[in-house]
Amino acid sequence: MISHLPILQVIIPLLGAPACLLLNRPNLAWLFSILVSVLTLITSIALLMQVQAQGTISYMLGGWEAPWGIEYRIDFINAFVLVIVSALGAITLIAAKDGISKEIAEPKQPLFYVSFLLCLAGLLGITATGDAFNIFVFLEISSLATYTLIAMGDDRRALWSSYQYLIVGTIGATFILIGIGLMYMMTGTLNIHDLAERLPAVTASNAVLASYAFILVGVALKLALFPLHFWLPNAYTYAPNIVTVFLAGTATKVAIYLLIRFNFDVYEISAPQFKYMINMVFITLGIMAVIIASWTAIYQTNIKRMLAYSSVAQIGYMILGFGLDSVSGLQASLLHLFNHALMKGGLFIALTAVALKLGKVELDDLNGLAKKMPWTFAAFVIGGLSLIGVPLTVGFVSKWYLVVAAAEQQQWYIIGFVLLGSLLAVIYIWRVVEAAWFKPPKELQNAAGNVTATTSREAPVLILIPLWILILANIYFGIDTRFPVSISQQAAQLLFGGA
Amino acid sequence: MLFSIYGLISASFFMSMDAVDVAFTEAAVGAGVSPLLMLATLASVGRYQKKPTDPEIPKVALLLVIITGILLIIGTLDMPAFGAADAPAHQHVAPRYIKESPEEIGIPNMVTSVLASYRAYDTLGEVVVIFTAGIGVLSLLNFRRRRRNIHLIDDIIAIDEHKILRIVSKILIPPILIFGLYVQFHGDFGPGGGFQAGVIFAAAIILYVLFFGVKYAHQVVNQTFVRVFSAIGVLLYGSVGVVSLLNGKNFLDYHVLAENPTTAQHIGILVIELGVGITVACVMILIFFSFIENIEKVIQELRK
């Protein structure tokens, strides 16, 4: 079975989803989907180990060799992303039960788990595949499942956000489709590895440049790259809380992966001026994302929305690493991808716990809540510190690598902007911490207001455990940095060595 | 109406460029399913005719569109000419499909060979996309398990006693079902296959609903049935892959299914096309029922 790991990675959740529909009982569906996601996680870890042992793995679907059939191609980069996505999938599902039974009507709950597994399968499929058109197919699986998940939110604005995302997402996917079509017309192949080999011969042609532009814009729409991020805050804010945890940790990460794959592996832009221009675009957009989105985050009263803007800013850091166009810059991006999944996952799970108690996550409602839910808010503080980039947390590690990468090229102004971004993060995190820990509880002021908040104190154990797993991972990988650093370094070297 | 005609025109466009399979599908989807859904939506949403508000947005949009268009035109400038046989697209991968698929797969329709064997995994993805959409529509529109209270639409259908239509449809529906089966199993030789068959099959059921009312249709296919079978279709497809895995071959390698390679390919394609057909038909019916139920709800509210 060991040689079939690449495909098992994707088909376990892919076939688990329809099987889950047959169960049709919320608790059964929940347990079943946990089983599926844990199996997926085990597969992904085994896969990463296999890649470490023997290098890039290629798997031919249907037994047809590469450019004719569809190939799964696992190297360091996507093995790394696969682990991140499936780990977050499993952790989110464990935490999902309480939130879901509160937010979603009972007959719809099995459908939630089915969509969740489909979304997971789609994201894993995008990451694992080595075929350009296959990316499009799995992109649509994950997108359609995501629209469904967002629309399940109990606010009517969830519907509008989902619609908005659907329009933007479909335009993005169609752009990618145009790009793939142009590439196919110029090379006659759809296999990514094959494309990377055949494109340099025609790289000067307008059609290839146009396909590059279309794929870039299409992926940028999906990953909410500034200024195409307008759909993301709505989608994150009004989706069911647990969906936000999952999306924040995975969906944009997979889009970043796609950008890495296309930008560094498939296209090899030979003209140095053009290359320089693209890098400058990345750097400018990255800086603007960091500063403007962080600035906007400060003014949000809804904490989910605040963290959503912060996500846009974090994507900015990753894009900055791209723009540096060096092994260390890319390594910083990959590290931040891993770290951001850990910290945002943790922070959003903490918010899920809060929303479970209060029903909403407005800043004013948090006053004094930390005394009622010390575990949750202790986790929030650590997650926040990590987001800011304080030493001994993962957030520090990736920012350090980014700063080093910038210093290598003497781009001092980038360092300035990274520090400014961290400063802005201090402000918006502090507002939450101050409200929760230092302000007097609100219940004293209007005692009749919140009945639910007083009945039970701490969040359910099933939320606290996954929450603290992520938070402890934040600290552990902040101190013992060997695992993510070595993997991301190998991945970055692979991309630059191969290119 | 116009939308449906648009679908038909684009189908004939595909036809003129030798893409018979695509034309068939587009005729079923572009001229059939999507206008139907569009009409069902308009029936429950109503026709709003309010003028656009902000005159600024179209200008920005226009600019954006023009930039994209120019980019594309520039992109096409050094592309191989339309229809040129020596274009790179026809050189690298495609020749093998054309030259060797009749021997390797053993069926004359190359589109089916590529779809169901060389790139069968894409098709699995496609089935899952349809399945996902079905789940999405179900979670958005269907709150109630029980469907007893669908009577208003049936009343409307019953009021205009379309005797002639009913008799004609009674004659028509069985051949449509048989045609669906023909398309299902004849995909190896002519244009067609599981997806088109599924749509045709669903069309027969939808026709039945339109003439005889939802109540009777539910006696034939109820929601649980459709729901279960839409999942079973995907699982049937996947099971072929799992069988290959269990026999030590790669996922979806049909060669484990029989000694003779072409027979094995035949069996594999037959089974997966069946999976496609089941899921597509079920999801289409599911979506249609969900839309109908919603129209019912809107009518109920209007009556109040």
Add this chain to the structure above:
Amino acid sequence: MILDLFNYWVVIALMMIGFFIVIARGNLVKKIIGLNIFQTSVFIFYISAGKVNGGTAPIVVEGAKLYSNPLPHVLILTAIVVGIATTALALSLVIRIKANYGSVEESVILKQDKL
């Protein structure tokens, strides 16, 4: 030379019409129609790329030597299915939006919720 690419240009024009409708129209149903046009035009673009002059449909027949490229056809079959799946989901979202907001006009909805 110019005429060689004429087919593509027509497709691009169609594509841009669809794209314009999606972003400029305020009516949610019309946006979806635009999206549909946008997608179909991309399908036509692919199929155009698969056309070979003098070729026939890619089904083996006696006497035919030149066939059109089957690969784009396969891809577009899949893409059509994806398109209809998206449309169905989008339309049901519109129905729910109408039920919750009482309107399918973007501006009215935005005003109601101050999004």
